[in-house]
Amino acid sequence: MAEIPAEQVQRRRRKVLEVRNLRVHYETPTGDVIAVAGIDFDLYDGETLGLVGESGSGKSTAAYGILKLVQPPGRIVEGDVTLDGDELVHMNDSSFRQIRWTKLALIPQGAMNSLNPTMRVHRQITDAIEAHEGKQDKEALRERVLELFRMVGLPQRVYNMFPHELSGGMKQRVCIAMGIALHPTVVIADESTSALDVVVQRVVAQTMLRVKQALGVSMIMIGHDMGLMAQMVDRIAVMYAGKLVEVAPVETIFDEPMHPYSQVLIESIPSLKERKPLKITEGITHDPRNPPPGCIFQLRCPHVMERCRSEAPPLRELLMRHEVACHLYNDDGSLIEGAKLEAAS
Amino acid sequence: MAPPVLEIRNATKVYRTSGGFLSPKKEVVALQDYSLTIEKQPASITTIAGESGSGKTTLANVVLGFTPLTSGQILFHGQDLATMNRRQLLHYRRNVQAVFQDPFGVYNPFYRIEHVFHTVIRHFKLAESESQMRDMIEEALNVVGLHGVDVLRKYPHQLSGGQRQRIMMARVYLIKPEVIVADEPVSMVDASLRAAILEAMLGLRDELGVSFLYITHDLSTAYQVGDRINILYQGSVAETGTTVQVIDRPQHPYVQLLVDSVPAPDPAEKWDTEIELPDEEVLRSATSTGCRFYPRCPQRMDRCLEALPPLYDIDGRGHEAACYLYEDEAQMASAP
Ligand SMILES: Nc1ncnc2c1ncn2[C@@H]1O[C@H](COP(=O)(O)OP(=O)(O)OP(=O)(O)O)[C@@H](O)[C@H]1O
Ligand SMILES: Nc1ncnc2c1ncn2[C@@H]1O[C@H](COP(=O)(O)OP(=O)(O)O)[C@@H](O)[C@H]1O
Ligand code: SF4
Ligand code: SF4
Ligand SMILES: [Mg+2]
Ligand SMILES: [Mg+2]
Numbered sequence: 241m242a243e244i245p246a247e248q249v250q251r252r253r254r255k256v257l258e259v260r261n262l263r264v265h266y267e268t269p270t271g272d273v274i275a276v277a278g279i280d281f282d283l284y285d286g287e288t289l290g291l292v293g294e295s296g297s298g299k300s301t302a303a304y305g306i307l308k309l310v311q312p313p314g315r316i317v318e319g320d321v322t323l324d325g326d327e328l329v330h331m332n333d334s335s336f337r338q339i340r341w342t343k344l345a346l347i348p349q350g351a352m353n354s355l356n357p358t359m360r361v362h363r364q365i366t367d368a369i370e371a372h373e374g375k376q377d378k379e380a381l382r383e384r385v386l387e388l389f390r391m392v393g394l395p396q397r398v399y400n401m402f403p404h405e406l407s408g409g410m411k412q413r414v415c416i417a418m419g420i421a422l423h424p425t426v427v428i429a430d431e432s433t434s435a436l437d438v439v440v441q442r443v444v445a446q447t448m449l450r451v452k453q454a455l456g457v458s459m460i461m462i463g464h465d466m467g468l469m470a471q472m473v474d475r476i477a478v479m480y481a482g483k484l485v486e487v488a489p490v491e492t493i494f495d496e497p498m499h500p501y502s503q504v505l506i507e508s509i510p511s512l513k514e515r516k517p518l519k520i521t522e523g524i525t526h527d528p529r530n531p532p533p534g535c536i537f538q539l540r541c542p543h544v545m546e547r548c549r550s551e552a553p554p555l556r557e558l559l560m561r562h563e564v565a566c567h568l569y570n571d572d573g574s575l576i577e578g579a580k581l582e583a584a585s
Numbered sequence: 586m587a588p589p590v591l592e593i594r595n596a597t598k599v600y601r602t603s604g605g606f607l608s609p610k611k612e613v614v615a616l617q618d619y620s621l622t623i624e625k626q627p628a629s630i631t632t633i634a635g636e637s638g639s640g641k642t643t644l645a646n647v648v649l650g651f652t653p654l655t656s657g658q659i660l661f662h663g664q665d666l667a668t669m670n671r672r673q674l675l676h677y678r679r680n681v682q683a684v685f686q687d688p689f690g691v692y693n694p695f696y697r698i699e700h701v702f703h704t705v706i707r708h709f710k711l712a713e714s715e716s717q718m719r720d721m722i723e724e725a726l727n728v729v730g731l732h733g734v735d736v737l738r739k740y741p742h743q744l745s746g747g748q749r750q751r752i753m754m755a756r757v758y759l760i761k762p763e764v765i766v767a768d769e770p771v772s773m774v775d776a777s778l779r780a781a782i783l784e785a786m787l788g789l790r791d792e793l794g795v796s797f798l799y800i801t802h803d804l805s806t807a808y809q810v811g812d813r814i815n816i817l818y819q820g821s822v823a824e825t826g827t828t829v830q831v832i833d834r835p836q837h838p839y840v841q842l843l844v845d846s847v848p849a850p851d852p853a854e855k856w857d858t859e860i861e862l863p864d865e866e867v868l869r870s871a872t873s874t875g876c877r878f879y880p881r882c883p884q885r886m887d888r889c890l891e892a893l894p895p896l897y898d899i900d901g902r903g904h905e906a907a908c909y910l911y912e913d914e915a916q917m918a919s920a921p
Contacts, residue, residue, distance in 0.1 A: 407638035437802030467848035510805040
């Protein structure tokens with residue numbers, strides 16, 4: 241591995257985004273769904289953080305929370321989000337609107353299905369640019385759109401097409417182009433390459449990394465493709481039922497996952513190297529309105545202990561840059577006495 | 586011998602695009618002279634893979650009768666879909682079911698999830714009593730790792746993408762059709778639950794004899810569950826064979842690129858080369874006569890521009906590739 245220059249190391253220690261105790265609930269007639277149950281993490285300058293977890297674990301909701309885009313019946317219950325020193329959650333709406341998209345952009349999950357069907361592709365992008373930067377020279381705008389197309393690997397013919405004339409992969413790339421159009425500081429990409437085939441996915445993934453480098457963007461990539469995560473991100477945050485259960489550098493998560501859920505996640509990655517029987521893990525979680533007291537993973541955990549049923553494990557930094565929320569470990573990262581992890585690692 | 590449950594014969598689908606600036610009106614051949622046979626016995630999972638725009642969803646749409654073929658035939662137990670009467674069509678629709686890429690559009694946003702199940706149970710008269718209906722729904726939900734109490738009273742937008750996808754699998758489980766066309770059924774689901782859906786597919790195949798057209802760009806799940814695989818490139822088959830043959834020993838230069846692009850789930854094995862997509866204009870203009878992969882092919886020859894390469898048999902065991910590299914050493918699998 242190449243030596244990282246000192247200047248870059250410095251930069252990498254600067255936090256661009258700090259999320260503290262973010263909690264988002266959805267109100268339902270039978271009680272609040274606790275979609276994000278108080279999460280803490282930092283995003284460092286120039287880094288790509290992968291946010292993984294199963295469907296319904298609250299990844300998208302966390303993104304909406306950070307961007308204050310939570311729609312009723314959802315609401316941000318508490319928490320602080322700081323971007324480049326500015327506190328966002330309590331900022332007034334007009335100041336926040338200025339920041340959103342220009343400093344903090346979201347490429348939403350399934351964005352490709354929310355393109356305006358009656359508007360040609362280039363208009364959707366130029367409208368987004370002009371909405372934030374004001375009226376612009378037509379020719380310059382056209383150049384800018386075509387440059388964005390090149391960045392995301394879209395053919396020029398798409399310029400004048402309507403969304404329904406594009407394949408799913410092309411629509412997704414239009415959305416990525418919109419997300420980076422205003423050169424934001426932080427981009428949150430929610431499952432942005434999930435609908436793409438591998439060759440295009442690879443091109444788009446590499447393009448995102450290149451754009452990220454060129455524009456100095458920091459990125460949160462939400463997804464569930466662990467293969468892609470391995471290729472793209474610097475650190476991984478694993479989410480389960482609204483909580484972060486483990487946060488560590490990507491190599492650590494793959495080589496030495498410590499949380500039992502992360503271990504399941506790593507073990508169930510399908511491989512092209514051997515055809516092996518599917519590893520089924522119980523897919524049933526608790527009622528999200530009514531989480532059990534104690535650890536949120538207890539219903540599926542192969543190592544559950546008495547203590548797990550009453551006391552929720554906090555996210556602790558057990559080893560350097562390796563945070564885990566599990567009672568199996570002492571503060572120094574060693575296994576507690578009597579714990580057996582034989583089948584897990 | 587009984588006719589196959591589903592047979593696609595020389596299917597071609599041409600879309601006409603609107604045109605405008607930079608893009609004159611033109612035709613897009615989304616599917617070209619495509620053939621596929623699915624036998625009744627044994628039930629099988631046939632993977633249709635290929636890049637975005639290669640015609641996978643188009644294939645699903647024509648099989649499901651959502652859009653007519655430009656030419657060619659789709660036969661169900663020997664009968665042409667195009668000549669079916671209303672009653673036969675109803676029978677066809679029941680027996681050839683779909684699970685979509687993004688199922689959100691399938692749901693009515695104003696009805697609770699239970700409505701999806703009640704509708705299909707009533708429509709196909711699957712249950713005799715309320716309690717039988719409840720049991721059937723619960724069983725189907727459990728197959729995909731869900732509980733009725735958690736999801737039935739919710740509205741579609743209150744579920745995550747993966748939860749909606751699993752509900753669609755549960756729905757087709759109730760109908761028990763002969764063929765399921767599954768367009769990217771696991772693309773929104775994470776690894777630990779993906780196995781549950783794939784396992785549900787295997788269960789339907791082995792216990793109920795349901796065959797699948799499994800449309801995906803995810804070669805690693807296809808590798809785990811698929812019996813045969815068909816790799817499409819710009820509307821035609823580039824390579825076909827058993828899943829293991831094709832993924833372990835890809836022969837067509839495009840398929841080699843495809844298999845090579847699957848991200849290794851190992852941060853120590855990072856992509857070491859950048860790949861580029863060629864400009865689409867170049868890509869399409871050069872391909873009107875010859876091999877459609879020509880503009881991107883590292884092994885292209887003059888010969889490749891003459892005509893679309895037919896499928897050549899690689900090893901005499903059903904592994905075929907549409908590439909002139911195999912012209913000499915192989916006998917032709919299908920006469921042109
Ligand atoms: N209604 C339409 N009008 C014009 N062109 C279309 C239409 N539908 C699809 N196409 C074109 O047909 C080709 C195949 O599209 P299709 O949606 O079948 O691809 P796909 O393999 O499913 O891609 P993805 O994996 O991205 O969904 C593409 O070039 C697309 O632009
Ligand atoms: N509008 C809503 N109303 C009620 N519950 C919701 C709503 N949107 C999401 N949820 C619930 O919140 C949880 C987290 O969902 P989501 O953030 O979409 O998960 P992910 O993105 O990780 O798949 C799930 O239990 C989901 O059913
Ligand atoms: S705290 Fe207990 S139940 Fe939770 S993951 Fe650790 S061992 Fe399992
Ligand atoms: S036929 Fe020619 S151009 Fe096409 S894939 Fe084979 S070698 Fe390449
Ligand atoms: Mg999501
Ligand atoms: Mg498709």
